[in-house]
Amino acid sequence: MTVDSLATPLVLALDAMGGDDAPGIVIDGAAIARxxxxxxxxIFFGDELKIAALLAxxxxxxxxxxxxxxxxxxxxxxxxxxALRQGRDSSMxxxxxxxxxxxxxxxxxxxxTGALMAMAKFVLxxxxxxxxxxxxxxxxxxxxxxxxxxxGANIECDAENLVQFALMxxxxxxxxxxxxxxxxxxxxxxxxxLKGHDEVRIAASIxxxxxxxxxxxxxxxxxxxxxGTTDVVVTDGFSGNIALKSIEGTAKLISHFLRETIASSxxxxxxxxxxxxxxxxxxxxxxxxxxNGAMFLGLQGVCVKSxxxxxxxxxxxxxGVARDLVAHGFNKRIAEELAAQYGLDGSGHxxxxxHSEDE
Amino acid sequence: MTVDSLATPLVLALDAMGGDDAPGIVIDGAAIARxxxxxxxxIFFGDELKIAALLAxxxxxxxxxxxxxxxxxxxxxxxxxxALRQGRDSSMxxxxxxxxxxxxxxxxxxxxTGALMAMAKFVLxxxxxxxxxxxxxxxxxxxxxxxxxxxGANIECDAENLVQFALMxxxxxxxxxxxxxxxxxxxxxxxxxLKGHDEVRIAASIxxxxxxxxxxxxxxxxxxxxxGTTDVVVTDGFSGNIALKSIEGTAKLISHFLRETIASSxxxxxxxxxxxxxxxxxxxxxxxxxxNGAMFLGLQGVCVKSxxxxxxxxxxxxxGVARDLVAHGFNKRIAEELAAQYGLDGSGHxxxxxHSEDE
Numbered sequence: 001m002t003v004d005s006l007a008t009p010l011v012l013a014l015d016a017m018g019g020d021d022a023p024g025i026v027i028d029g030a031a032i033a034r035x036x037x038x039x040x041x042x043i044f045f046g047d048e049l050k051i052a053a054l055l056a057x058x059x060x061x062x063x064x065x066x067x068x069x070x071x072x073x074x075x076x077x078x079x080x081x082x083a084l085r086q087g088r089d090s091s092m093x094x095x096x097x098x099x100x101x102x103x104x105x106x107x108x109x110x111x112x113t114g115a116l117m118a119m120a121k122f123v124l125x126x127x128x129x130x131x132x133x134x135x136x137x138x139x140x141x142x143x144x145x146x147x148x149x150x151x152g153a154n155i156e157c158d159a160e161n162l163v164q165f166a167l168m169x170x171x172x173x174x175x176x177x178x179x180x181x182x183x184x185x186x187x188x189x190x191x192x193x194l195k196g197h198d199e200v201r202i203a204a205s206i207x208x209x210x211x212x213x214x215x216x217x218x219x220x221x222x223x224x225x226x227x228g229t230t231d232v233v234v235t236d237g238f239s240g241n242i243a244l245k246s247i248e249g250t251a252k253l254i255s256h257f258l259r260e261t262i263a264s265s266x267x268x269x270x271x272x273x274x275x276x277x278x279x280x281x282x283x284x285x286x287x288x289x290x291x292n293g294a295m296f297l298g299l300q301g302v303c304v305k306s307x308x309x310x311x312x313x314x315x316x317x318x319x320g321v322a323r324d325l326v327a328h329g330f331n332k333r334i335a336e337e338l339a340a341q342y343g344l345d346g347s348g349h350x351x352x353x354x355h356s357e358d359e
Numbered sequence: 360m361t362v363d364s365l366a367t368p369l370v371l372a373l374d375a376m377g378g379d380d381a382p383g384i385v386i387d388g389a390a391i392a393r394x395x396x397x398x399x400x401x402i403f404f405g406d407e408l409k410i411a412a413l414l415a416x417x418x419x420x421x422x423x424x425x426x427x428x429x430x431x432x433x434x435x436x437x438x439x440x441x442a443l444r445q446g447r448d449s450s451m452x453x454x455x456x457x458x459x460x461x462x463x464x465x466x467x468x469x470x471x472t473g474a475l476m477a478m479a480k481f482v483l484x485x486x487x488x489x490x491x492x493x494x495x496x497x498x499x500x501x502x503x504x505x506x507x508x509x510x511g512a513n514i515e516c517d518a519e520n521l522v523q524f525a526l527m528x529x530x531x532x533x534x535x536x537x538x539x540x541x542x543x544x545x546x547x548x549x550x551x552x553l554k555g556h557d558e559v560r561i562a563a564s565i566x567x568x569x570x571x572x573x574x575x576x577x578x579x580x581x582x583x584x585x586x587g588t589t590d591v592v593v594t595d596g597f598s599g600n601i602a603l604k605s606i607e608g609t610a611k612l613i614s615h616f617l618r619e620t621i622a623s624s625x626x627x628x629x630x631x632x633x634x635x636x637x638x639x640x641x642x643x644x645x646x647x648x649x650x651n652g653a654m655f656l657g658l659q660g661v662c663v664k665s666x667x668x669x670x671x672x673x674x675x676x677x678x679g680v681a682r683d684l685v686a687h688g689f690n691k692r693i694a695e696e697l698a699a700q701y702g703l704d705g706s707g708h709x710x711x712x713x714h715s716e717d718e
Contacts, residue, residue, distance in 0.1 A: 271633030
């Protein structure tokens with residue numbers, strides 16, 4: 001059963017208790033998302049009293065929502081293994097379960113990332129042919145947007161993991177972003193063939209040989225992510241997480257410098273006021289809420305993680321990301337691609353005779 | 360023999376043939392540096408005819424310089440192993456040799472990074488107690504500047520390598536930047552004790568136990584580099600290189616966005632003109648030339664790598680970085696620190712009985 005085959009309306013399972021300002025941002029975010037996509041319906045998992053009070057003020061949202069009371073919550077500092085064992089009745093777990101049972105087409109949570117990944121993997125399982133799920137997101141670039149994965153689900157990856165990430169990234173570009181021949185870059189510390197560790201070099205050689213839904217550009221470096229050199233940037237979760245947070249940190253640093261620059265003189269302040277309209281557009285363009293919604297790719301079900309510190313607008317964007325994955329039949333396309341291009345053996349794993357000795 | 364003990368004037372060996380616009384930027388950069396630091400003298404290694412022609416126009420620089428003709432050049436695309444074998448008479452190699460013989464107190468090159476590191480390691484050797492040299496640089500932060508290392512010399516590092524990088528970073532902060540109790544952050548993908556791969560967690564546990572010239576802050580994430588959370592950020596060369604280039608790429612992206620914002624309307628252009636003075640200051644503040652000059656730390660001699668694409672101003676800054684390391688006796692301080700805090704065994708390696716089994 002694939003959740004992608006569900007007819008509209010799309011029912012989303014929302015973990016109402018995850019995130020710094022939950023459940024407020026979840027309810028308000030759902031209301032914003034519902035205005036954007038009238039085909040959405042919601043099941044809220046969490047504290048009945050709190051959610052009911054918030055829904056009472058929003059009759060339109062209430063009419064397209066269902067409420068499931070859960071007493072347990074996965075906290076932000078809970079270890080994934082602990083959450084997996086002890087959080088069976090948590091809002092997060094029950095929201096994921098709703099995807100498994102087919103009640104919902106996807107789950108969105110702003111809670112503990114590690115716990116969400118552990119639970120989603122345990123409950124939903126990986127797609128046939130995918131060994132490990134990866135976390136992916138869109139990053140603004142000089143050419144539009146770059147898809148980067150993995151962002152932290154897998155600290156260490158072998159070459160085959162990286163190849164599967166490349167495949168998922170390329171399929172995402174084709175199905176969700178509509179890019180016909182996505183280019184794939186493997187993140188490295190130089191573009192020459194001999195650079196980098198074994199895994200990234202073996203992954204490159206596999207991707208050169210295998211048919212993929214797109215094409216291998218080659219190695220890319222950290223600056224290529226925001227330059228938009230390739231449509232997809234593939235890396236292990238350690239490097240990917242560090243790259244993503246370095247990018248976020250630099251954006252913060254420069255906006256800090258900009259504020260200081262504007263405040264530094266009366267002329268600068270006047271100039272800023274004149275240019276206010278343009279600066280507001282810039283602010284909107286680099287608004288981190290716009291890029292909120294990290295996708296857990298490679299699972300038998302759609303799961304999106306919202307930033308824990310986001311607001312209703314950001315949470316609504318994360319809902320939009322989940323909706324896009326479902327509406328474009330992303331998971332179905334992965335299954336089709338794996339079946340068509342590589343064939344699947346009895347175990348549900350893609351057959352890779354030519355490189356199986358490398359791992 | 361330590362080069363740090365040389366009396367003024369300071370003699371610098373400059374690889375005049377390294378970099379996209381060599382030897383022009385090297386000669387012009389030396390002239391700028393000489394104005395800043397009248398105690399500098401230079402030995403230029405490279406094409407005699409070209410350098411002599413450039414020096415002919417600069418009598419002041421000529422008077423404090425010496426010229427050594429070299430016919431060979433290490434090219435930008437040469438493999439380090441090839442450069443090491445075939446480049447014995449290159450400008451790069453002979454400039455490094457001058458540090459080894461004591462003729463020069465340091466070497467600066469804008470040439471091939473991998474070749475420079477391979478040659479510098481081969482000729483100068485590592486400092487007693489340091490197993491591997493690392494590449495370090497200063498990165499602008501919300502609190503001033505962060506020292507980060509390694510930036511690409513060592514793709515894979517064990518815990519002891521990371522500990523030695525931490526030590527060198529801390530000593531750099533104390534001796535060159537004058538920060539008395541530098542804080543050290545280990546780059547990771549979360550701040551909790553159990554996050555990350557073995558090496559980074561073992562490094563943390565070693566640094567918690569050992570006396571260090573500063574203190575361990577703990578794990579930091581990519582955004583902490585530019586936030587200035589710690590004085591020093593320690594990581595392996597793969598992650599460090601990706602973080603550095605992600606930071607550079609983001610700065611470029613935002614300046615691209617800013618230019619588009621300013622060009623987007625007449626009011627924005629007018630506002631920009633009013634604020635021009637302030638924006639010029641901002642531009643200067645984030646000017647990559649200001650941060651030019653990557654330090655190769657851990658060698659028995661000072662070696663600084665300038666960006667290959669820099670101009671004379673940038674090259675002058677790289678010379679300034681080399682001068683600072685020499686003038687503050689950085690290498691001598693490392694040797695003293697290792698001897699005082701850990702003791703050195705006969706092999707010249709620091710004794711680390713408590714953790715030697717971890718590596």
